[in-house]
Amino acid sequence: MPKVRDDGTDFSDIGLMQTLRRRQSRSTADRTQIDYVLVLDRKRARLFRFTCDEMRQFFEQEFAVDFSQWKKKSLGHVTSERTETMRGSQRDAYEHRIEVQYRRFCDEVAKKIAGLCVDLNSSMLFLVGDKRLTSEVQEKMPAPFYDRVMLVPLDLAGLPAPELHQHLQHAILESREKCENDLVRRLLSDSQHTVIGIDETLAQIQKGRVRTILLTDNLHGDIRECPGCGLMSRSADPVCPDCRKQRRLLDLRAAILELARINKAGVHIVSGAASNQLDEAGGLGGWLRGRTQAQLR
Numbered sequence: 001m002p003k004v005r006d007d008g009t010d011f012s013d014i015g016l017m018q019t020l021r022r023r024q025s026r027s028t029a030d031r032t033q034i035d036y037v038l039v040l041d042r043k044r045a046r047l048f049r050f051t052c053d054e055m056r057q058f059f060e061q062e063f064a065v066d067f068s069q070w071k072k073k074s075l076g077h078v079t080s081e082r083t084e085t086m087r088g089s090q091r092d093a094y095e096h097r098i099e100v101q102y103r104r105f106c107d108e109v110a111k112k113i114a115g116l117c118v119d120l121n122s123s124m125l126f127l128v129g130d131k132r133l134t135s136e137v138q139e140k141m142p143a144p145f146y147d148r149v150m151l152v153p154l155d156l157a158g159l160p161a162p163e164l165h166q167h168l169q170h171a172i173l174e175s176r177e178k179c180e181n182d183l184v185r186r187l188l189s190d191s192q193h194t195v196i197g198i199d200e201t202l203a204q205i206q207k208g209r210v211r212t213i214l215l216t217d218n219l220h221g222d223i224r225e226c227p228g229c230g231l232m233s234r235s236a237d238p239v240c241p242d243c244r245k246q247r248r249l250l251d252l253r254a255a256i257l258e259l260a261r262i263n264k265a266g267v268h269i270v271s272g273a274a275s276n277q278l279d280e281a282g283g284l285g286g287w288l289r290g291r292t293q294a295q296l297r
């Protein structure tokens with residue numbers, strides 16, 4: 001459970017402003033949706049960056065059976081070729097040991113993925129392969145990934161990246177759409193643990209009370225930030241009501257993403273048909289950190 005911070009966030013340095021400027025200048029590049037795809041079989045795990053246009057591999061781990069720790073007494077010198085000639089009990093022991101090692105391999109792969117993808121808001125992770133293998137990795141993923149992982153039960157392990165992309169494009173876009181629809185439906189139907197609407201959500205994010213933010217592709221606009229206390233709001237007031245400093249104008253979307261990063265909130269960006277309903281509610285909402293609306297009042 002993430003620690004809840006009730007004291008608001010200290011934005012007194014001008015670091016946030018500078019970061020936002022840097023991010024705004026990168027905004028064109030940021031618009032490309034990047035997802036992650038892990039293709040898994042009994043031999044290896046390959047991790048790819050996936051966009052609508054291509055897939056690029058950036059991590060690979062081979063599953064190699066480590067025989068060095070096996071006692072010769074019980075199993076003799078085993079190689080995969082020799083399993084054919086093993087007796088029943090011997091083969092069971094062999095397969096059990098392979099299974100244990102494979103589970104360890106899945107554990108390592110899950111940790112690697114978590115390390116490599118940790119900073120990537122709004123991305124989904126698709127685990128492609130036999131469900132018995134992919135669910136092993138899914139179980140080992142840390143909590144922030146729980147609602148970002150989708151299983152794709154296709155055997156495509158032998159394919160090179162361009163063919164993988166061809167095979168997966170449809171499945172991934174469809175899964176993503178389904179996931180976004182689910183998220184919006186869950187957000188809008190849960191009035192107890194959520195906050196909805198631009199101003200309400202912004203206020204709670206700044207207090208560190210939002211665990212996961214949902215925003216739509218269509219959410220745009222400006223926001224004003226006080227350079228003194230760091231308070232942000234959409235009010236047109238040019239001067240901060242608390243410290244009377246001149247407020248400065250920022251891009252709303254970039255400000256939300258930066259606030260999410262600072263407050264360690266997850267972000268899902270929804271687009272297409274899934275965004276319509278959320279757009280009607282302002283295009284922004286989120287799940288609260290273990291609180292209900294009643295407790296916040």
Ligand SMILES: [Zn+2]
Pocket residue numbers: 226227228229230231240241242243244245
């Ligand atoms: Zn102020």
